[in-house]
Amino acid sequence: MAQTKILVVEDDAPIRRGLVDALRFAGYAVEECPSGDDAIDRVCATSPDLLLLDVLLPGKDGFAILEEVRASHPQMAVVMLTARGAEEDRVRGLKGGADDYVVKPFSATELLARVEAVLRRSAERPTDLRELKLSDRTVQLELGRVSLDDGDGHSLSDLETRLLRYLAVNRGRPVDRRELLQRVWGGNAHEMETRAVDMHVRRLREKLERDAANPTLILTVRGKGYMLAPESP
Amino acid sequence: MAQTKILVVEDDAPIRRGLVDALRFAGYAVEECPSGDDAIDRVCATSPDLLLLDVLLPGKDGFAILEEVRASHPQMAVVMLTARGAEEDRVRGLKGGADDYVVKPFSATELLARVEAVLRRSAERPTDLRELKLSDRTVQLELGRVSLDDGDGHSLSDLETRLLRYLAVNRGRPVDRRELLQRVWGGNAHEMETRAVDMHVRRLREKLERDAANPTLILTVRGKGYMLAPESP
DNA sequence: GAGGGTGAGCAGCAGGATTCGCATCGCGTA
DNA sequence: TACGCGATGCGAATCCTGCTGCTCACCCTC
Numbered sequence: 001m002a003q004t005k006i007l008v009v010e011d012d013a014p015i016r017r018g019l020v021d022a023l024r025f026a027g028y029a030v031e032e033c034p035s036g037d038d039a040i041d042r043v044c045a046t047s048p049d050l051l052l053l054d055v056l057l058p059g060k061d062g063f064a065i066l067e068e069v070r071a072s073h074p075q076m077a078v079v080m081l082t083a084r085g086a087e088e089d090r091v092r093g094l095k096g097g098a099d100d101y102v103v104k105p106f107s108a109t110e111l112l113a114r115v116e117a118v119l120r121r122s123a124e125r126p127t128d129l130r131e132l133k134l135s136d137r138t139v140q141l142e143l144g145r146v147s148l149d150d151g152d153g154h155s156l157s158d159l160e161t162r163l164l165r166y167l168a169v170n171r172g173r174p175v176d177r178r179e180l181l182q183r184v185w186g187g188n189a190h191e192m193e194t195r196a197v198d199m200h201v202r203r204l205r206e207k208l209e210r211d212a213a214n215p216t217l218i219l220t221v222r223g224k225g226y227m228l229a230p231e232s233p
Numbered sequence: 234m235a236q237t238k239i240l241v242v243e244d245d246a247p248i249r250r251g252l253v254d255a256l257r258f259a260g261y262a263v264e265e266c267p268s269g270d271d272a273i274d275r276v277c278a279t280s281p282d283l284l285l286l287d288v289l290l291p292g293k294d295g296f297a298i299l300e301e302v303r304a305s306h307p308q309m310a311v312v313m314l315t316a317r318g319a320e321e322d323r324v325r326g327l328k329g330g331a332d333d334y335v336v337k338p339f340s341a342t343e344l345l346a347r348v349e350a351v352l353r354r355s356a357e358r359p360t361d362l363r364e365l366k367l368s369d370r371t372v373q374l375e376l377g378r379v380s381l382d383d384g385d386g387h388s389l390s391d392l393e394t395r396l397l398r399y400l401a402v403n404r405g406r407p408v409d410r411r412e413l414l415q416r417v418w419g420g421n422a423h424e425m426e427t428r429a430v431d432m433h434v435r436r437l438r439e440k441l442e443r444d445a446a447n448p449t450l451i452l453t454v455r456g457k458g459y460m461l462a463p464e465s466p
Numbered sequence: 467g468a469g470g471g472t473g474a475g476c477a478g479c480a481g482g483a484t485t486c487g488c489a490t491c492g493c494g495t496a
Numbered sequence: 497t498a499c500g501c502g503a504t505g506c507g508a509a510t511c512c513t514g515c516t517g518c519t520c521a522c523c524c525t526c
Contacts, residue, residue, distance in 0.1 A: 090375075157499085157500060157501085159501075193504085196502050198486070198488090199501080199503090200501085203501095220485095222484090222485065222486080390512060392512075393512095425514075426514075426515070428474090429513075429514050429515080432476095446475085453473095453474065455522070456473070467526100468526085469526085471523090472521105472523085474522090475521090476519080476520095477517095478516090479515085481512105481513090481514095482511105483511085483513100484510080485511085486508085486510090487506105487507090487509095488506090488508105489506090490505090491502105491503085491505105492504105493501085493503100494499105494500090496498090496500105
């Protein structure tokens with residue numbers, strides 16, 4: 001595989017310098033972008049593997065950029081740089097769909113550790129899921145069909161398929177409704193009710209579960225979201 | 234790291250002048266605010282590292298401001314300026330959660346000494362705690378999860394997580410119940426029973442301790458409060 | 467050592483807030 | 497018209513949180 005590419009969006013020149021040097025030294029291909037307003041264009045132009053995004057930027061701020069990036073690149077790995085002490089920034093960042101954050105001032109070691117961890121996680125996600133085995137039924141994800149072992153099944157809508165695929169890719173981890181909206185719906189999902197997710201989970205359950213009232217495949221984790229039950233061995 | 238930022242809230246122009254000059258001279262970035270009514274907004278807008286707050290202000294007084302600031306920025310370092318002789322103001326200030334106070338009239342040297350001391354203390358508290366290792370279990374403060382090394386664990390409520398974080402940040406020092414109410418609960422916590430703290434400590438213990446009846450992690454220091462046991466080497 | 471006073475541990479409870487599930491409706495498109 | 501999709505509203509379940517009242521442990525004084 002080609003060299004991993006990282007785009008650094010940071011206005012402060014010395015800090016940017018430090019970031020770029022540290023990442024280059026670690027073997028990454030690094031692009032830099034000093035302005036928040038250009039960030040989206042640069043993301044589209046370079047399509048990096050990971051985006052390192054400062055929260056405090058002149059012009060468009062980090063959260064706005066994150067939102068736009070998520071709309072067009074739902075899968076992109078994003079690490080945010082937040083100021084020390086700004087607790088709520090971190091929460092906001094993570095809720096907004098960042099994969100991790102690093103607190104300024106940071107050590108190069110920590111930065112690299114976080115970046116590597118995020119990249120590893122995003123690499124681990126299987127992207128070529130075609131088939132999903134759930135107890136006694138099989139879902140053909142590219143065809144959007146559920147087939148039961150004992151005969152026929154249902155067909156899934158496009159959205160349902162994408163939702164199920166995302167849950168499958170993150171199998172065993174509860175996925176937040178907001179994250180689902182971000183990653184599955186994409187686009188203008190931020191202005192949607194999160195309850196829309198519930199509806200689709202319900203519809204999925206009706207097609208997948210043996211007893212939709214007592215789900216065993218798509219579990220709800222109170223306060224966290226939904227989770228596809230881990231594969232039983 | 235960027236310059237340390239201090240917000241000075243003081244109505245008397247000459248005194249404010251003196252404060253600002255002294256602090257600037259010492260190398261701090263200083264913002265000033267002449268009115269008590271704007272103070273909160275300025276705090277939110279500039280998010281300073283330290284707030285220097287006069288008690289006697291036209292409009293909203295220093296204590297009211299302190300209370301509001303504590304509600305939204307429980308970690309912020311606050312030094313109060315009190316008039317000479319107003320003993321009870323100092324007590325009230327410290328009980329209200331100020332970190333220190335300076336008595337007017339003051340010398341620049343004394344002011345700087347106090348400011349530096351408070352900043353040093355608050356710098357010692359790592360604010361970007363994400364993970365807490367307690368003997369054989371790990372607490373993920375971001376997610377509010379306790380996981381035992383040998384399998385599953387519990388999830389912590391929001392309040393529990395904040396409480397534990399505060400104890401962790403002040404690890405090894407017994408923390409007063411009143412201080413906990415101020416810093417963890419924030420807001421209108423002063424009209425609460427301090428026993429509410431006990432309750433939550435108990436609940437934390439039940440989730441954290443191997444034997445909740447004989448705590449080894451969250452220790453009670455009689456007459457002082459609670460303390461997170463210092464890291465064993 | 468006895469006794470009183472204070473602080474802390476410990477259920478249990480109840481109000482309130484969240485969160486979920488579900489039924490239903492309306493809208494737009496094929 | 498059928499279908500997919502999102503919004504809305506309601507009820508139920510669940511959780512969080514602080515209070516009350518009791519007991520127990522500790523400390524101090526006598």
